[in-house]
Amino acid sequence: xxxxxxxxxxxxxxxxxxxxxxxxxxxxxxxxxxxxxxxxxxxxxxxxxxxxxxxxxxxxxxxxxxxxxxxxxxxxxxxxxxxxxxxxxxxxxxxxxxxxxxxxxxxxxxxxxxxxxxxxxxxxxxxxxxxxxxxxxxxxxxxxxxxxxxxxxxxxxxxxxxxxxxxxxxxxxxxxxxxxxxxxxxxxxxxxxxxxxxxxxxxxxxxxxxxxxxxxxxxxxxxxxxxxxxxxxxxxxxxxxxxxxxxxxxxxxxxxxxxxxxxxxxxxxxxxxxxxxxxxxxxxxxxxxxxxxxxxxxxxxxxxxxxxxxxxxxxx
Amino acid sequence: xxxxxxxxxxxxxxxxxxxxxxxxxxxxxxxxxxxxxxxxxxxxxxxxxxxxxxxxxxxxxxxxxxxxxxxxxxxxxxxxxxxxxxxxxxxxxxxxxxxxxxxxxxxxxxxxxxxxxxxxxxxxxxxxxxxxxxxxxxxxxxxxxxxxxxxxxxxxxxxxxxxxxxxxxxxxxxxxxxxxxxxxxxxxxxxxxxxxxxxxxxxxxxxxxxxxxxxxxxxxxxxxxxxxxxxxxxxxxxxxxxxxxxxxxxxxxxxxxxxxxxxxxxxxxxxxxxxxxxxxxxxxxxxxxxxxxxxxxxxxxxxxxxxxxxxxxxxxxxxxxxxxxxxxxxxxxxxxxxxxxxxxxxxxxxxxxxxxxxxxxxxxxxxxxxxxxxxxxxxxxxxxxxxxxxxxxxxxxxxxxxxxxxxxxxxxxxxxxxxxxxxxxxxxxxxxxxxxxxxxxxxxxxxxxxxxxxxxxxxxxxxxxxxxxxxxxxxxxxxxxxxxxxxxxxxxxxxxxxxxxxxxxxxxxxxxxxxxxxxxxxxxxxxxxxxxxxxxxxxxxxxxx
Numbered sequence: 001x002x003x004x005x006x007x008x009x010x011x012x013x014x015x016x017x018x019x020x021x022x023x024x025x026x027x028x029x030x031x032x033x034x035x036x037x038x039x040x041x042x043x044x045x046x047x048x049x050x051x052x053x054x055x056x057x058x059x060x061x062x063x064x065x066x067x068x069x070x071x072x073x074x075x076x077x078x079x080x081x082x083x084x085x086x087x088x089x090x091x092x093x094x095x096x097x098x099x100x101x102x103x104x105x106x107x108x109x110x111x112x113x114x115x116x117x118x119x120x121x122x123x124x125x126x127x128x129x130x131x132x133x134x135x136x137x138x139x140x141x142x143x144x145x146x147x148x149x150x151x152x153x154x155x156x157x158x159x160x161x162x163x164x165x166x167x168x169x170x171x172x173x174x175x176x177x178x179x180x181x182x183x184x185x186x187x188x189x190x191x192x193x194x195x196x197x198x199x200x201x202x203x204x205x206x207x208x209x210x211x212x213x214x215x216x217x218x219x220x221x222x223x224x225x226x227x228x229x230x231x232x233x234x235x236x237x238x239x240x241x242x243x244x245x246x247x248x249x250x251x252x253x254x255x256x257x258x259x260x261x262x263x264x265x266x267x268x269x270x271x272x273x274x275x276x277x278x279x280x281x282x283x284x285x286x287x288x289x290x291x292x293x294x295x296x297x298x299x300x301x302x303x304x305x306x307x308x309x310x311x312x313x314x315x316x
Numbered sequence: 317x318x319x320x321x322x323x324x325x326x327x328x329x330x331x332x333x334x335x336x337x338x339x340x341x342x343x344x345x346x347x348x349x350x351x352x353x354x355x356x357x358x359x360x361x362x363x364x365x366x367x368x369x370x371x372x373x374x375x376x377x378x379x380x381x382x383x384x385x386x387x388x389x390x391x392x393x394x395x396x397x398x399x400x401x402x403x404x405x406x407x408x409x410x411x412x413x414x415x416x417x418x419x420x421x422x423x424x425x426x427x428x429x430x431x432x433x434x435x436x437x438x439x440x441x442x443x444x445x446x447x448x449x450x451x452x453x454x455x456x457x458x459x460x461x462x463x464x465x466x467x468x469x470x471x472x473x474x475x476x477x478x479x480x481x482x483x484x485x486x487x488x489x490x491x492x493x494x495x496x497x498x499x500x501x502x503x504x505x506x507x508x509x510x511x512x513x514x515x516x517x518x519x520x521x522x523x524x525x526x527x528x529x530x531x532x533x534x535x536x537x538x539x540x541x542x543x544x545x546x547x548x549x550x551x552x553x554x555x556x557x558x559x560x561x562x563x564x565x566x567x568x569x570x571x572x573x574x575x576x577x578x579x580x581x582x583x584x585x586x587x588x589x590x591x592x593x594x595x596x597x598x599x600x601x602x603x604x605x606x607x608x609x610x611x612x613x614x615x616x617x618x619x620x621x622x623x624x625x626x627x628x629x630x631x632x633x634x635x636x637x638x639x640x641x642x643x644x645x646x647x648x649x650x651x652x653x654x655x656x657x658x659x660x661x662x663x664x665x666x667x668x669x670x671x672x673x674x675x676x677x678x679x680x681x682x683x684x685x686x687x688x689x690x691x692x693x694x695x696x697x698x699x700x701x702x703x704x705x706x707x708x709x710x711x712x713x714x715x716x717x718x719x720x721x722x723x724x725x726x727x728x729x730x731x732x733x734x735x736x737x738x739x740x741x742x743x744x745x746x747x748x749x750x751x752x753x754x755x756x757x758x759x760x761x762x763x764x765x766x767x768x769x770x771x772x773x774x775x776x777x778x779x780x781x782x783x784x785x786x787x788x789x790x791x792x793x794x795x796x797x798x799x800x801x802x803x804x805x806x807x808x809x810x811x812x813x814x815x816x817x818x819x820x821x822x823x824x825x826x827x828x829x830x831x832x833x834x835x836x837x838x839x840x841x842x843x844x845x846x847x848x849x850x851x852x853x854x855x856x857x858x859x860x861x
């Protein structure tokens with residue numbers, strides 16, 4: 001009984017942890033970018049204030065919008081949230097892991113993206129359609145890279161389950177040729193999937209240059225809050241995968257409380273450092289011309305394919 | 317002031333220009349550029365010639381072909397009360413002769429139309445349409461006779477520049493639709509942007525026809541900011557006119573008020589004190605600097621290069637704080653007046669400006685290194701938004717945009733005025749015509765501006781900063797010209813018997829440069845539009861008075 005109660009507590013803890021920590025990491029990135037621009041920037045709690053503010057506001061909905069537009073924020077939020085709950089953050093073996101494996105995570109994110117894209121088309125504004133078309137171009141390139149990368153990890157671990165994959169990393173260590181190739185590939189994918197520089201610019205007001213922002217331009221109030229929150233969850237989720245697969249240190253291998261505490265601290269620090277790194281890199285470079293994005297993601301695909309070849313031929 | 321000799325052909329025009337050049341050369345015995353600096357603000361400057369309306373098409377084409385003149389400005393004035401018609405004015409710049417050729421013809425009141433030259437000289441397109449909107453004079457043979465300045469909700473037959481228009485009345489709004497040019501074909505779709513934009517941007521509507529991301533055609537729909545400034549100028553005193561000119565467009569405060577003041581000074585044949593000339597140049601160059609730095613930062617912002625944007629913003633802020641320290645206004649308002657300056661500045665302040673030059677040179681160097689050391693930035697700038705020399709020439713493009721497309725035009729050198737007549741400049745040009753060329757050119761010009769400020773302050777002597785008794789007067793008219801940050805600004809003023817403004821026409825560089833923007837976008841992709849637009853740096857308020 002006691003074991004079950006602990007299991008439930010850890011499960012709920014995992015859900016609450018990803019949900020509540022996500023806005024912190026996006027705020028942290030804004031803070032770091034502000035630092036590079038010699039500004040103070042918003043406080044670390046700004047992400048929470050924004051979501052709270054938007055949740056209280058009424059949503060303005062175009063009279064041309066169909067049910068798709070109104071449902072999308074809920075679909076996007078729940079799909080991303082479920083995906084985020086599946087990915088182990090502070091403990092390797094999660095009771096929530098039973099929901100699905102790595103492939104489910106990819107397709108939950110795919111579902112969210114699909115709905116965002118058709119919601120962008122739904123209101124019939126010129127920007128929404130433009131954003132949807134660009135997003136689909138980018139994700140149709142990014143998805144094969146993610147899948148290939150996951151196959152490499154799954155082949156190494158003998159399991160598509162994240163618990164198995166991370167256990168494998170813990171056992172063998174990450175300094176293997178296949179993993180070294182996969183790390184930059186996953187970073188590029190994380191940047192592309194979350195709409196950050198150099199693929200997209202989350203801070204721009206220029207509609208014509210937007211990708212992700214163009215699709216959600218029509219959203220307001222609580223709808224926007226959910227979409228923004230889902231965006232933060234997606235970023236946290238992708239960074240958590242990278243952190244725990246490539247740097248599995250500190251993650252709780254048992255359900256003992258001290259290990260879990262260390263695990264929570266470790267994952268916060270790891271994701272925080274990755275967020276700082278990405279924000280610093282974002283500050284240093286300019287956004288790519290839209291048609292250069294395939295070259296960048298193509299590079300990631302080559303890395304992932306090489307990793308796959310190395311893995312399956314047994315070189316690494 | 318108009319030449320009385322009868323004009324029949326281009327030869328007569330050349331003779332008239334040479335005669336006037338001879339007069340000036342005779343007076344000062346120096347090259348024309350220097351002579352006028354001493355006489356009255358501007359080399360040979362304006363040469364006003366009366367011509368028959370029927371000769372206009374032939375003469376205009378010959379001026380462009382044989383004298384390599386470029387059309388700068390067309391305007392018209394309602395003179396039915398005393399001249400039985402409308403006067404039509406064509407201003408051509410002829411850099412080889414340092415002359416702004418002003419052709420004046422009369423349109424009879426009973427036949428309110430004039431021959432359109434927009435087909436042969438595309439630079440005339442918008443100018444002729446503006447005249448049609450504001451005065452009801454029809455450009456006969458214009459290829460695109462749609463409304464330009466007044467939108468379709470303005471009733472037909474109401475012309476705000478006619479004398480019989482009561483500017484106090486409330487004009488009823490009517491229904492009407494604007495016909496956009498349609499591009500048809502498989503996969504062509506339209507993207508409508510604006511006039512209300514995200515962010516703090518002035519209103520403008522952009523209609524893209526594109527296939528996928530590739531831009532096939534861009535149609536501009538501007539003029540949402542019409543405030544009736546030119547009409548508002550009527551009856552104002554000379555000083556009030558300068559205050560209004562300052563407020564036409566925020567970042568062209570000094571340029572517009574200097575252009576206006578120089579027109580007044582040329583009407584009254586007043587030479588302003590040397591100290592005022594030097595300080596005016598300092599203000600003009602400070603304005604150019606903060607304008608160019610805003611552009612450089614804007615280009616970095618548009619490609620999400622945040623470090624470059626932040627550094628440019630910091631440097632621009634330093635310039636604007638300096639402006640505030642000098643004048644009490646970040647845009648240098650309230651300094652320029654006909655006859656010189658409204659007030660002098662302390663030697664302490666002059667010293668502060670001088671000591672700023674060295675700091676700024678360092679900062680500019682660092683900013684340029686930051687911007688152009690990143691391959692990601694260079695990749696976005698190069699080959700983006702190329703404006704060919706041919707298009708730039710045909711459309712009468714001015715300022716940095718023209719210079720980045722390989723056209724050596726600069727009002728400060730071509731038609732020297734004020735301090736620039738004493739201090740000859742080299743025109744900086746670049747030849748690629750892309751965003752990279754325009755951004756690099758602006759870096760070079762910021763450095764050049766610092767040099768000019770240094771030279772202007774180097775030998776400055778104390779003394780009066782304002783002169784001129786403008787009270788005694790008879791009717792007169794003249795043109796004032798200035799190189800604003802965006803290019804040549806022209807201001808034409810006519811004074812009535814009581815030393816009040818009878819008519820005023822202002823043309824800022826944006827009016828000439830806007831029509832060139834779509835040509836720079838051919839073959840570019842939609843997400844590159846904001847960057848190209850930023851590199852052109854066009855004003856909405858200055859464009860639409």
